[in-house]
Amino acid sequence: MNDTRQFHLLAGLATGRDARSDDAIYQALWEAIVEHRLSPGARLPEDALAGAFGVSRTTVRRVLQRLALEQLVTLRTHRGAQITSPTPGEARDVFRARRVLEGALLAEVMRYITLEDVQALKQIAEQERHASREQAIRLSARFHTRLMAIAGNASLSDALSQLISRTSLIIAVYGRGQAGCPCEHQTLIELLKAEALAPVQHWMHQHLADIEASLDFTASGDALPDFEHLFGHHREQNVS
Amino acid sequence: MNDTRQFHLLAGLATGRDARSDDAIYQALWEAIVEHRLSPGARLPEDALAGAFGVSRTTVRRVLQRLALEQLVTLRTHRGAQITSPTPGEARDVFRARRVLEGALLAEVMRYITLEDVQALKQIAEQERHASREQAIRLSARFHTRLMAIAGNASLSDALSQLISRTSLIIAVYGRGQAGCPCEHQTLIELLKAEALAPVQHWMHQHLADIEASLDFTASGDALPDFEHLFGHHREQNVS
DNA sequence: TGCCTTGAGATTGTATACAAGCATTTTCCA
DNA sequence: TGGAAAATGCTTGTATACAATCTCAAGGCA
Structure with missing residues (x-):
């Protein structure tokens, strides 16, 4: 092309x-x-x-x-x-970093979260369900970013946003088939409403562990362009 | 000038x-x-x-x-x-972020630290003692950066390095007189050798709290160039 | 005298020209 | 025919020219 x-x-x-x-x-x-x-x-x-x-x-x-x-x-x-x-080493780095950061930030999130925040998150989660698979990946990143922004710490949020973006790259290279977040973000919203920290943190750890476990580092650890994606799936973006 | x-x-x-x-x-x-x-x-x-x-x-x-x-x-x-x-709000952000990150990373540091790491840190701390006040600030940043690099997580280390640099800016604006790290990094080295996590984490929290407590956010929250520094202290750098 | 307007100087924003390096192809020789 | 070397074309790296905008100072007017 x-x-x-x-x-x-x-x-x-x-x-x-x-x-x-x-x-x-x-x-x-x-x-x-x-x-x-x-x-x-x-x-x-x-x-x-x-x-x-x-x-x-x-x-x-x-x-x-x-x-x-x-x-x-x-x-x-x-x-x-x-x-x-990303190399496999970088991939593990990113997930370790996300566990640390998101785990720590969730405590702050639970302290400051408001009803408006929940509404905004619910809206994103809703969009995720009706979006194309490609858009769902972006919305999933947006969900995590928006969630952690509630903690109100711009420095950590920025760092985390970068990690979330890089996660998308990692999934592109090492992902096996299924999209970014296999589980439903809506489940998390229910937990957030309950206002108990422990279940939320547990869910997030499991969430990240699930994603990492779904990766396959054995094949194509190198920089092979994924031409199937590059040439096949970008057609519905032509909205100019 | x-x-x-x-x-x-x-x-x-x-x-x-x-x-x-x-x-x-x-x-x-x-x-x-x-x-x-x-x-x-x-x-x-x-x-x-x-x-x-x-x-x-x-x-x-x-x-x-x-x-x-x-x-x-x-x-x-x-x-x-x-x-x-940095604004006072950004300053607080940076310190909150450092507490979170350095606290989390210290656990990893204690797991992986080797004798060579301790030697390298000791050397930096030694240089700090004999350096000019300006160089001491940079060496102090270097000490923290080197320490956290032991954890072996490049993503978090990079983010933390930026926070450490910004801390120097914060001290430049809101610091009252004394330099960056008033306390002795050599004390930390002794604690590191003991290989117990809790005291190290406690020391680090206290260390960051001390620095933050030494700041004065009431005066000159705005961008007033500090001409005394700019014009007074850079003479010993002329080594070309 | 004080404030606003206006203009000159200086600095940045963008585009482009040219040089340097890489990649691919073509060609030559064994 | 296969491999290696050279050359051409393409992409990037750097510098510079010109336009746009800001800053600061001087001058005019109330």
Whole structure:
């Protein structure tokens, strides 16, 4: 497939948004990565992106650098950018980090959570059920991010958001078939309402353990672009 | 004082290092910020930095963007970069986050720590005692970073490193006189050798609490450049 | 005298030109 | 025919030019 064509599909989403082209391009790429429309190993030529988004390479480079610092893309000198393929070691790191962070943050979450928060979470969980599989991955990340934002600690929330995004990459490489969160987030909402910390923490630990256990690190530990995803599933995104 | 002159002092450190100018410039600026030679509110004109480091604005911009994503500098459109002045709210956030992260990581540290690690930490602590006050701040950050690296979780270590750097900014704005870590890191080393987790965790909590308690949020919550630091203490850095 | 307006200077935002390095293909030789 | 070396084309790295915007100071008006 033609690169420019492919990235034009992403650009359609970006231009419809606000003025700040940086944020728009970042958002478009972030969503494409998290939704597995751009799979690990995929190359991101600056020219193609610049053309698709209607900006110069300068702007694209800035966005790519940001994504690189968040470890979603990998920059190699004179070889350009490509979607990061996490190694098995990095994958375990990310899950360990998430267990630590989400476990610690949940205590704060339970202290500060309001009815509005529950409503917002319920809405996301509802959208998840009716969304396409690709969008469900993004909404799942959004659910976790929104949940942990309740703790009101921006520093930890930001760090955690990056870990959640990287989890999506890990699932893209090592996942076996099923999507991101196999279990229902709605179950968690019920537990949240009960206002007891222990069951919530237990559920979250189990949740993360389930995801990690569903991974298969034996095969293709390396950076093999997943062309099936890249070429097959991004059609319904053409909404410009 | 002349901006270019000031930044030339930093550049001397950078050029003496390796080829990758990006990393060299980043290191030089990072150290200057953490050592309070560049204080919160100080402006960082691209031209002056480019001239000082002997590169173009393009390279400088890339480094500044990285520092901005790490929240050490603040970028405002058409107004350039300046060293970030953390708000009191952000300061509390950072300390809360550090308590959570360092507390959680210490358990892992105690599991994996080796004699070599202790030696490395002892060496840093020793350097701290003989260093100038500015260098002591940087070495203190280094001590914490090195300690937490023992846990072997790169994701959390990176996040924590950023928090430690930001702590230096917080002390620059809200600190009252005394330097970063008033207490002796050597005390911690003795506790580490004893291989008991509880005392170590208690010490660390107290350590962070002490630092936070020594801050004064009532005065100058805003971005007032600390010209005394900026103009007074950077002379001993001229080693080119 | 004090405040607002206006203009010049300086700084940043974006795009583009050119140089440097990599990848692929083509060609030549065994 | 297979392999290796060279060359061409493409992508990225860096610097610079120009436009847009802000800052600060000078001047005018109430």
